[in-house]
Amino acid sequence: GMIILFLNPSSGIINRGVTALGGQAVDFMQKPTMFKWVYVLSGIWQGAGWGSIIYLGAINGIDPQLYEAAALDGCGRIRRIWYITLPGMKQVIISCLILHIGSMLSLGSAKILLMYSPSIYETADVISTFVYRYGIGSAEFGYGAAVGLFNSVINLVLLLIANAVSGKLSETSLF
Numbered sequence: 376g377m378i379i380l381f382l383n384p385s386s387g388i389i390n391r392g393v394t395a396l397g398g399q400a401v402d403f404m405q406k407p408t409m410f411k412w413v414y415v416l417s418g419i420w421q422g423a424g425w426g427s428i429i430y431l432g433a434i435n436g437i438d439p440q441l442y443e444a445a446a447l448d449g450c451g452r453i454r455r456i457w458y459i460t461l462p463g464m465k466q467v468i469i470s471c472l473i474l475h476i477g478s479m480l481s482l483g484s485a486k487i488l489l490m491y492s493p494s495i496y497e498t499a500d501v502i503s504t505f506v507y508r509y510g511i512g513s514a515e516f517g518y519g520a521a522v523g524l525f526n527s528v529i530n531l532v533l534l535l536i537a538n539a540v541s542g543k544l545s546e547t548s549l550f
Contacts, residue, residue: 477534
């Protein structure tokens, strides 16, 4: 809902800023070329809060004496980040990466369906919306279930491969 309100061609905050700077208002939700940008940027905005909680928790678990010792030894801020913060967060970063790889093909269909319109079907259609439109909309339940199952199997294989590679390279894995 916030995305639609922000990108409204007549009263959205983004288009108000564009027209205040002398530009033309743009209907972001009806242009297929803009859908990818809107989806990706809204996904970054959506995940920033949860990601910051997880990564700040990982940073909080690093011993502060390491930073003090590095500062006394003359390490600058960038070197402390490179040699203390990132290695201290390594397990959390790898675990989050493995989990994201495991759900790479399962894009949330809820946000796409809320932003959907016939003018952007060709750009906005992903596996989950295809399953929804074909399986439920066309009453082809068997075919929709088969495509959804195939998607889940591919995600499981990607998860297992990412976990195995991570276990070999960094000795950090989920199981």
